[in-house]
Amino acid sequence: MIEDVESGKIGVCIMKDLTRWGRDYLQVGNAMEIFRRNNVRFIAVNNGIDSEKPDTLEFAPFINIMSEWYAKDISKKVKTGIKTKGMSGKPIATEAPYGYMKDPDNKDFWIIDEEAAEVVRLIFRLFIGGKNRNQIAVYLKNEQIPTPTFYMKDRGRGTCKNKALNEDNRYKWNKATLTHILTRQEYCGDVVNFKTTKHFRDKRNHYVDRSQWQITENVHEPIIDRADFETAQRILENAPVRRPNGDGEIHPLSGLLFCKDCGAKMHIRIDYRNGGKRHVAYCSEYHKGKAKNPKCHSPHIIDADLLMQTVAEVLKKIEDYSISNRAEFEALVKKSLAMQQTDQTKKQQKRIPQITTRLEQIDKVLNKLYEDNALGTIPQDRYEQMSQKYSEEYYTLKTELAGLQEQLSAYENAGGRAQKFLKLTERHAAFTDLTPAILNEFISRIEVHERDQKRARYAIQHISIYFNYIGRFENEVTQLAEPTEQEIRQMREEIEEAKKEKSRAYHRQYSREYRARNLEKQREYERIKAREYRARRKAQTAAAQPAQ
Numbered sequence: 001m002i003e004d005v006e007s008g009k010i011g012v013c014i015m016k017d018l019t020r021w022g023r024d025y026l027q028v029g030n031a032m033e034i035f036r037r038n039n040v041r042f043i044a045v046n047n048g049i050d051s052e053k054p055d056t057l058e059f060a061p062f063i064n065i066m067s068e069w070y071a072k073d074i075s076k077k078v079k080t081g082i083k084t085k086g087m088s089g090k091p092i093a094t095e096a097p098y099g100y101m102k103d104p105d106n107k108d109f110w111i112i113d114e115e116a117a118e119v120v121r122l123i124f125r126l127f128i129g130g131k132n133r134n135q136i137a138v139y140l141k142n143e144q145i146p147t148p149t150f151y152m153k154d155r156g157r158g159t160c161k162n163k164a165l166n167e168d169n170r171y172k173w174n175k176a177t178l179t180h181i182l183t184r185q186e187y188c189g190d191v192v193n194f195k196t197t198k199h200f201r202d203k204r205n206h207y208v209d210r211s212q213w214q215i216t217e218n219v220h221e222p223i224i225d226r227a228d229f230e231t232a233q234r235i236l237e238n239a240p241v242r243r244p245n246g247d248g249e250i251h252p253l254s255g256l257l258f259c260k261d262c263g264a265k266m267h268i269r270i271d272y273r274n275g276g277k278r279h280v281a282y283c284s285e286y287h288k289g290k291a292k293n294p295k296c297h298s299p300h301i302i303d304a305d306l307l308m309q310t311v312a313e314v315l316k317k318i319e320d321y322s323i324s325n326r327a328e329f330e331a332l333v334k335k336s337l338a339m340q341q342t343d344q345t346k347k348q349q350k351r352i353p354q355i356t357t358r359l360e361q362i363d364k365v366l367n368k369l370y371e372d373n374a375l376g377t378i379p380q381d382r383y384e385q386m387s388q389k390y391s392e393e394y395y396t397l398k399t400e401l402a403g404l405q406e407q408l409s410a411y412e413n414a415g416g417r418a419q420k421f422l423k424l425t426e427r428h429a430a431f432t433d434l435t436p437a438i439l440n441e442f443i444s445r446i447e448v449h450e451r452d453q454k455r456a457r458y459a460i461q462h463i464s465i466y467f468n469y470i471g472r473f474e475n476e477v478t479q480l481a482e483p484t485e486q487e488i489r490q491m492r493e494e495i496e497e498a499k500k501e502k503s504r505a506y507h508r509q510y511s512r513e514y515r516a517r518n519l520e521k522q523r524e525y526e527r528i529k530a531r532e533y534r535a536r537r538k539a540q541t542a543a544a545q546p547a548q
Helices: 002-006 025-037 060-087 114-128 133-142 148-154 175-182 226-238 284-289 304-324 326-375 380-412 414-427 436-442 485-517 519-547
Strands: 012-015 041-044 100-103 106-112 191-193 196-198 205-207 214-216 257-259 266-271 278-283 443-451 461-467
Touching: 002 025, 025 041, 025 060, 114 133, 114 175, 114 226, 114 436, 133 175, 175 226, 226 436, 257 266, 257 284, 266 284, 278 284, 278 304, 304 326, 304 414, 304 436, 304 443, 304 461, 326 380, 326 414, 414 436, 436 443, 485 519
Parallel strands: 012 041, 257 443
Antiparallel strands: 100 106, 191 214, 196 205, 266 278, 443 461
16 A cells, blocks of 8 residues: 555545554554655544644644554453463463364363374374484375374364365475474473463564473373373484485484584494495594594494494393392482582582672672662763673573572482383383384483594493483493403404404415316416426427437
């Protein structure tokens, strides 16, 4: 419309009142100025405004301001009502998420939609089982499972129930949709409110920080077990992108291996040399920057298949001991947690009083600045500059303090963390195969150390395993038999002797095969040599006879 006004297509604009144009007094005032510049007559009937009568325009700015205030007041009242409802644990979303539907008898309660819930369970099962999101999307497409948008539209639900959709996209799952499903805490039975906020002017949703969410647990029936949901979140955090190797495989340890020296993730590839197939893990930073200024000075190469056997052995030991000696195992876990927490906790407990003292000092400084500004003893620009500086420091320290307090509270709950780990061992008692699901539930990360001899094919290499809930757990339960110096020396001598014997056997075999392949040539060669020899002897004899 503004374009038509500026191009001269409109000469008179008539509306019921100013609020029909808008409730933003700056926007409405700007439009009235455009009308004035283009000699367009503007009439608001209910407000008695006519641009040809200047006297009627005197109160127009006040009407615009009051209209905006009214919209803001209405927005505030609506938000208060929504907040009251959300804080009580009732969902404020207009639609139930995929997998749920509103209870016909109580619209504030969700019940499980079994058909969609089964798809949600399948997605979590595939993801925890080692598939990445792209592979899951391909699988769902091949199985002809409709996307959540089409599924809910077919049942008259969702935000697109009245929209026309492209049928070509009915089975076109994508990574974003799967990520949205995998990160929805509502599938644990919780109600999560206030994820977004909006302003009364633009009406657009803006995502807020998780700390501002209102989470009410165990309101409706869960689709996903909370432990499985937490496992999925750990996988997403440790390995946001799990790429398959050249054979389309994703190794079970993918996303769990980290370099001890530089902290980077380790990549797993397949080695086909010497006619075999083995999975080899190496530091990603070493290969990324080995040409110039490498961040890591060693590849930290390790056999991933051998590492899987070692991890399985450790988990078996933990499982057997925890089942047969539950009380002793719980005591060991608490002792291990206490040892881990000692140094870190001391630093944090020392840091908290420092932050608290500094916050009090900043509060006093800000009060003094405000007084000086009010009395006019400090310039306005100087006040704003210093106020901004101290305010930024204040909120940064507040955030750090909240994080430290949260970590300390987690450390203090050692008994609860031990109980969670014990439940995990009971859940997977007597496992036979070490699946990706079991690995991700038990282990948060594995740090790979450098070999005791670089570039040696056979060497001693240490690893550090960090378990979920209890962190690093190294004691007599998980201790693996480590060879002595004499045993290591003897082992290397045997390895070197075996390599030499292998080389000698190879050359012997090669010689036999070579002789078998070239037997006729060798015989022909020997016959030729024999004839040449006889010819030489004959020539020598003939030359010697005249001399006699």
